[in-house]
Amino acid sequence: MKAGTLRQILLITDGCSNHGEEPSAMAELAREQGITINVIGVMENDVIDEKGLKEIEKIAGSGGGVSQIVYAQQLSQTVQMVTQKAMTQTIQGVINRELQQILGDSSTMEDLPPEKRGEVMEVVDELGETSKLEVLILVDTSASMKHKLPTVKDSLLDLSLSMNARMGDSRFSVFVFPGKRKDVEKLLDWTPNLEALTATFPKLSTGGLTPTGPAIREALTYFNKKRSLRGLLSHDDEQYFEESM
Numbered sequence: 001m002k003a004g005t006l007r008q009i010l011l012i013t014d015g016c017s018n019h020g021e022e023p024s025a026m027a028e029l030a031r032e033q034g035i036t037i038n039v040i041g042v043m044e045n046d047v048i049d050e051k052g053l054k055e056i057e058k059i060a061g062s063g064g065g066v067s068q069i070v071y072a073q074q075l076s077q078t079v080q081m082v083t084q085k086a087m088t089q090t091i092q093g094v095i096n097r098e099l100q101q102i103l104g105d106s107s108t109m110e111d112l113p114p115e116k117r118g119e120v121m122e123v124v125d126e127l128g129e130t131s132k133l134e135v136l137i138l139v140d141t142s143a144s145m146k147h148k149l150p151t152v153k154d155s156l157l158d159l160s161l162s163m164n165a166r167m168g169d170s171r172f173s174v175f176v177f178p179g180k181r182k183d184v185e186k187l188l189d190w191t192p193n194l195e196a197l198t199a200t201f202p203k204l205s206t207g208g209l210t211p212t213g214p215a216i217r218e219a220l221t222y223f224n225k226k227r228s229l230r231g232l233l234s235h236d237d238e239q240y241f242e243e244s245m
Contacts, residue, residue: 007134007136007223008037008086009036010040010079010136011038012139013040014042014144015210017211019211020211020214023059023212028062035063036089036090039057039065040069041067041068042071042072043070043072055212059212059216064090066089072148076158080158087128087131092124132168132169133170134171134190135159136172136223139152139176139177140212142208143208149201149204160194164192171191172188172192174188175215177218178209184211184214184215186222
């Protein structure tokens with residue numbers, strides 16, 4: 001079995017959206033397009049808004065991903081854990097769908113005998129190690145994130161090092177919201193390494209509204225532009241949207 005490109009949006013935020021589309025509706029749209037949305041809520045001094053907490057869980061649930069609330073100082077470890085966990089969940093979902101086709105609609109990994117389940121999990125681990133990974137990172141730069149951005153930068157550098165230690169190719173892109181001139185701005189184009197953030201993050205301005213929904217919509221547009229460009233450049237019948245990922 002070959003897994004296609006695992007596509008994720010990683011949303012890092014500490015507050016409630018207050019501008020534009022409903023974020024969970026955009027997350028549902030992402031899921032329909034085979035893109036998983038994971039959300040990390042960054043809190044400080046034990047404070048996170050109850051409304052924000054519910055929104056974080058709802059976005060991840062609608063986007064088929066993982067949500068995690070974390071203190072800023074533990075962000076680096078959490079970013080890697082959430083990314084890895086979402087990869088495993090996505091691969092397990094694909095394998096479950098294949099099992100249902102082979103064994104019947106009600107069959108999943110949990111229905112297999114223990115030894116067979118162990119063999120399937122070995123396949124899941126191998127695919128997690130070898131599959132291509134694309135992570136589009138959305139960073140909330142509203143006013144309350146100002147003192148957390150250095151920690152966000154360090155955690156993303158650690159993420160690129162960790163994911164590039166895999167056998168499969170890993171690529172990342174970074175968007176921030178709100179931007180200086182519009183709701184969402186691209187900070188970094190697709191790259192296997194995030195070292196450029198060291199120069200760009202200190203220059204980020206913070207403040208303004210929190211357009212989480214528009215940020216997710218822009219991320220989806222960016223993924224789709226990439227697919228369209230690849231279709232124009234490719235002369236074969238390869239589908240970029242591989243294996244329903």
